Amino acid sequence: MKLKTRDVQTFQQQGYLEIPHRVIEEDHLQQLRKSYDQVFSERHGTSGQGLRNLSVTESMTDATEDEHESEMLQVMEMWQKSKDFQDLLYYDPLLDIAGSLIGENIQLFHDQALYKPAKIGGAVPWHQDNGYWRCQPADLVSIWIALDDADQENGCMIVIPASHVDGQVSHSRAKTGDRELPALLFTDANESKAVSVPLKAGHAMVHHCLTVHQTQPNWSDRDRRAIVIHYMPVGTENSEGMLLKDNLLLRGHDPHSSGADSM
Numbered sequence: 493m494k495l496k497t498r499d500v501q502t503f504q505q506q507g508y509l510e511i512p513h514r515v516i517e518e519d520h521l522q523q524l525r526k527s528y529d530q531v532f533s534e535r536h537g538t539s540g541q542g543l544r545n546l547s548v549t550e551s552m553t554d555a556t557e558d559e560h561e562s563e564m565l566q567v568m569e570m571w572q573k574s575k576d577f578q579d580l581l582y583y584d585p586l587l588d589i590a591g592s593l594i595g596e597n598i599q600l601f602h603d604q605a606l607y608k609p610a611k612i613g614g615a616v617p618w619h620q621d622n623g624y625w626r627c628q629p630a631d632l633v634s635i636w637i638a639l640d641d642a643d644q645e646n647g648c649m650i651v652i653p654a655s656h657v658d659g660q661v662s663h664s665r666a667k668t669g670d671r672e673l674p675a676l677l678f679t680d681a682n683e684s685k686a687v688s689v690p691l692k693a694g695h696a697m698v699h700h701c702l703t704v705h706q707t708q709p710n711w712s713d714r715d716r717r718a719i720v721i722h723y724m725p726v727g728t729e730n731s732e733g734m735l736l737k738d739n740l741l742l743r744g745h746d747p748h749s750s751g752a753d754s755m
C-alpha cells in the first residue's frame with residue numbers, strides 16, 4: 493500500500509514517519525523471528541560470520557563475549573543469510589513505502605539485524621545514517637521494523653524531528669564514559685526536541701538518512717529484535733563518488749546496468 497500524500501509530506505517535513513498501518517502480519521512475523529533467532533544462534537559466541545557487538549569498547553576488543561557488559565548485536569546483510577530476509581527485500585508493502593518516498597527505481601543499500609537482548613542491550617548514540625555512509629545524493633531512506641514490541645524501556649527509536657533539513661553534520665567516535673566505541677559514531681543533538689517512536693511488533697517507521705536519531709539501552713526483561721532495510725534511489729554514489737551500480741535492484745529500472753529490470 494502506497495503512502496498517502498499527507499504521510500509523504502509528514503516524512504518530508506519531519507524526516508521520519510511512523511507507518512500508519514501494520515507492515516508484517518502475525519504468521520509472517522513468527523517466521524521472521526524464527527529465522528532471525530537461527531541466524532543469531534548459529535553465530536552465538538563467535539566474533540565473525542557477520543555478527544558484531546557494537547557496544548564493545550576499545551579496551552574490550554580482546555575480551556571474550558562473557559566479559560562484555562552490554563550487547564548491541566548487529567548482523568549485516570541478513571538477506572544473504574536467510575531466504576526469509578531475502579524475500580523481505582522484495583516484499584511489496586515495504587517497497588511501496590520506499591517507492592512513495594524515493595521513487596520507483598529502488599536499490600538496496602544494505603540491510604541489518606539490530607538485536608538488543610533483554611537487560612544487557614546496549615545503546616546506539618545520536619547519529620545520522622549518512623554520517624557513516626557519506627552517500628550522494630543523500631536521499632536514502634531506512635525502514636526500521638520491530639520484530640518485538642519496542643518502547644522506551646527496551647530501546648525504541650528516538651528521533652530529532654526535522655533534523656534532516658540541516659544537512660550533513662559532523663560526527664566523532666562515540667564513547668561510553670572515557671572509553672571509545674570503535675564501531676559507533678556520535679553527533680550532538682538538541683535532546684529537548686527528541687521524540688520516541690514506540691512500535692508494536694510487526695509495525696515500522698521510516699527515517700531519512702540525514703535524520704539524527706539514537707536508541708537507548710534495553711533496561712527491560714524483554715528482547716528487542718529489529719530489522720532495518722536501507723533503500724537508495726538508483727543513481728546513488730558512495731563516499732568516493734563511485735556509482736553504486738552493483739547493489740541489488742529491488743524494483744524498477746536501472747539505466748546504468750546492462751541487466752534486466754528487477755523482478
Ligand SMILES: O=C(O)CCC(=O)C(=O)O
Pocket residue numbers: 606616621634636647705706707718720
Ligand atoms: O536499532 C537500533 O538500535 C539502532 C537503529 C539505527 O540507528 C538505524 O536504524 O539507523
